[in-house]
Amino acid sequence: MVVQEIRKLTGTEMASKDNGRHEDYISFRDIWAFLQRHFLVLALASTAGVALGALYIANTEPTYTSIARIVIDREQARIASQDASTGTIIIETAEIASEVEIVKSEAIARSVIKQLNLTEDPEIQTSSSWRSAVRGALGAILSLFDPATEDGAEAAGEPSEEEVMRRTMAGFLGRVSVRRVGQSYVLEIGYTSTNPVKAARAANAIANTYMQSSLDAKSQIIARGAQWIEDRLVEIGRQAQEAALSAEQYRNSNDISQVGSAGIDQQQLSEISSQLLAAQTATAGEAARLATINRILAGDLPDSYVGEALSNTEINRLRADLGVARKRLETLQTRYGTESEPTLAAKSEIARLESQINTELVRIQGVYRSNLDTAQAREGLLKKQLDAIKGNVTEKNLARVQLTELESRATTYRRMYESVLQQLITTLQKQSFPIGDARMVAAATPPLAKIWPKTTLIIPMALMLGFAGGLGLAGLRDLLDRRISSGERLSRELGLPTLGHVPFTRFQVSGSKGALRFVLDAPYSGFSEALRGVKSSIDAAFPSGGPIVVGLTSVSGDEGKSTIAANLGQLYANEGLRVVLVDANFRNPFLSLQAANSGTKAGLAVYQGDEIPEHAQSEKRKKDKLMQMEDGLILPVLTVEQIRKAAHPGHRFGHLPALKKKIEELRQDYDVIIVDLSTFATSADTRAASAHLDGILLVLGNRRKMTVEWLASALATFGKSRVGILGVVFNKRKTRRWLHPMGRKRREAGGRHAI
Known part of the structure; x- marks a missing residue:
């Protein structure tokens, strides 16, 4: 039994008091109960949504969209957008997007409107957006209170031809759709109308007008390009001639008969430099051998480090005899002792062999010293020859460098002249027979099915919107309902x-x-x-x-x-x-x-x-x-x-x-x-x-x-009474x-x- 002190509390106060003990959460059971509780509201709202959708379908005039397909020809684009040196095709997404905007431009629209006489088409003239309808209604209301507006309207009279064209253009562009098909070069040009035949005719007219305008624009560009290339060709020819004359005059003034003589001097200089480098290397090698043999004779290194000693037959023989004598000495010392006559004789033999090896090394030292002197003399001679050649070639080299620069400039101008001449020939060929970058893939035909209103889309959407509105009303009802x-x-x-x-x-x-x-x-x-x-x-x-x-x-x-x-x-x-x-x-x-x-x-x-x-x-x-x-x-x-x-x-x-x-x-x-x-x-x-x-x-x-x-x-109303409320x-x-x-x-x- 719950005993409560009942006093005057509002529902909000009691709810805030109880929130400290309970946490609200929503379960599937609550959702199902909500749907059951407001079933009638949801059903009526959904039915109303479906009814409004059906009414919209019944009162909306069906519209048709006809589509024509054109392709930006890649082979023609190769001619127009091909790199001259590498042959790479330069067509990017931005270029395709630019073509899409060109198709939807006012220039194309103006041409098609004149071609099909759409300024008198009641479908375009009578259609208006909600903004224009609002502006018209406001203007009509203001005209009732402003007499000057009526006088101005009478003075204005009929709209001008440009105003009619601008109004028609706005309605026409609102019915045109252009999109790129995937990542291809194909563009789909669509036109929407209540008449399927009119839609197909307008779509084909837009495609043909675009291709013709592209061809005309290309012809004009080619003509202007040919004139510019011709003027440029004359200027480059004059500069090439001046560069060639300057090179010949400089050669004659510096007594440079041919460019090949400079090559001979350079070849001699290169050969002597190579020989000097080899002589310096040989001198360094001989000095190193001599230093090594000196260290051996001083006792710092064993004689086995010298290659000449290793390949010397006499030294090898003496080393073999020395090894045999040392083994015999060890045997004799073991058998007779260190102070016996055989042992002393063996020691004398070893000393004699070591003296002979040392004498042979001294002889090798003399050979190395002689080789070093020869290498140093050869190195000094090559240095003198190199200095002599440098003195003779230095003056002509400076002149040849300047001459090479002049000849390179003359060659560059000559190549530029040949390249511009080739471009002029190609441009004149295009001008005689221009080829457009776009061609028709599939012409537009009258569509068989309408695109709007779509029953399969509007009815489900109307049902969903009605149900959503019902949910909103039901939620608002629950929020405001305090029952x-x-x-x-x-x-x-x-x-x-x-x-x-x-x-x-x-x-x-x-x-x-x-x-x-x-x-x-x-x-x-x-x-x-x-x-x-x-x-x-x-x-x-x-x-x-x-x-x-x-x-x-x-x-x-x-x-x-x-x-x-x-x-x-x-x-x-x-x-x-x-x-x-x-x-x-x-x-x-x-x-x-x-x-x-x-x-x-x-x-x-x-x-x-x-x-x-x-x-x-x-x-x-x-x-x-x-x-x-x-x-x-x-x-x-x-x-x-x-x-x-x-x-x-x-x-x-x-x-x-x-x-x-x-x-x-x-x-x-x-x-x-x-x-x-x-x-x-x-x-x-x-x-x-x-x-x-x-x-x-x-x-x-x-x-x-x-x-x-x-x-x-x-x-x-119970006041402060304590009441046992079960x-x-x-x-x-x-x-x-x-x-x-x-x-x-x-x-x-x-x-x-x-x-």
Whole structure:
């Protein structure tokens, strides 16, 4: 049981208070519930979108587009855009894009308009964009208030020919489309019109006009180019002649008979330089050998490092004898000792051989010194010859360099002259027979199918736009709708738990005793299942073993709280508990009237506890319990009149203390006491009586007509009272049959009733 201090809180404050404990998230179930809740709005919006699309298709005049294809000929482009030296074709994407813009240019459009006489075409003249329509409407409105505008319009008269042409050109270019096909050199030229034949004729005219204008432009360019090349050829010829004369005059003035003599001098100079380099290399080699042999004789290096020593037969023989003598010395020292005569003789032999090797190395040293002197002498001689040749050639070399520069200049001018002459010949050939860069691939033909309006595109798009609009309206409706549409919103914004949802029921069960005991007549219906769930929630809120007093109230009338109170009592009585109903609705005593008028037909009976003496009341309660079990659970009802009779006759509002006293008396004799209260929004009796109850059930039967703010304001009428609110029961909930797969079986088991 939730005990709350109810005060005047707005829905926004309660929502902000509860947001600290819960995090909002959207699941697929929420989306599906949203679509079901706004199914009608979405269906109507989608239908409206499809209807508007169909209306647009029906009222829109069909248009056709005819396409002509032309190709920029690569072979002709090779002639026009080929590099002269490498032969590379220079055609880039920018050039193709330039051709596309040329096709859509005003010059082509003007020529086609004149050719087809489109200035009198009503299709182009009467069509206008929304901007021109707005400007025209504004101009018409302003003309009504400005008399000078009318005078100016009369003075202006008919539009000029140029104005008509400009207006026609704007409408014509709006119907032309040009695009490149992929990465190829093919251009598609399209024209849109309501007449397919006119569209094909205009597309072909644009293509032919473009090709003719390209050919004319090329002819003019070639003519201007030929004239420029001819003038340039004369200038280059004159410069080439002057350069050749300057070279000859310089050769004669410097006594240079032929260019070949300079080559001979250079060859001699090169040969002597090579010989000098070789002599310097030989000198360095001999000096290195001499230095090495000197180190060997000084004892710094072994004689095996000298190549001459290695290839000398005498030295090799002496080395072999020296090796044999050393081995014999080792043997003799081992056998006879180091001071024996054979050992001393062997040592003398070794000394003699080493002396002979040293003598041979001295001889080789002399040879190396002689070779070094020869190399140095040869190197000095070559240096003298090189200096002599340099002195003779230096003066002529300077003259030859200047002459070479003059001859190179003359040769360059001569080649330029030949190249320009060749270009002039090629240009004159093109001028005599010009070839365009573009040619027709496929001429335009009248199209068989319209391009607009497309039914397969407009209808789905209209359906999607309508559905999107419906979603927007539904979302706006949910955003602005503050009605209590679900228990989740009630729990989130006001903190009230939801105990159950009782479905809408017509109570048309054959043979039943009325709606006040429908829970027993149709035990497997949705109504009964919902009330059983509410009963379980009530039981869980109270400890077992003691009597419970539960009150039922609502915000306004006709929300079904009395019906729910009676059926809840039937459920408790069906479990063998002692149950009594207390009608505390002093303004509209529905249960009292039913108990007094219908009696057992409604499953109710007027409470008789006050008319029986105290000593016989226990026997009467036993008989009441036996009657409930035998006669289909007849519930006693403490009526409004009985409460008022128990009140003090001098008190105006004495029924409230009497109600409190009766409830205290009933606690001694009954297990469950269900009190049917008045609507708390308009009655102070409910707020006063709620303090004597263990808990209150709030029944909401018209939740779609009730906002969160209204319910919060109604609950605030309790003031600072501490009220045990068990929860909220949603009554008269309309459910769809496809949401309840067990609904059919429940209806069959419970009888004929509508949910």
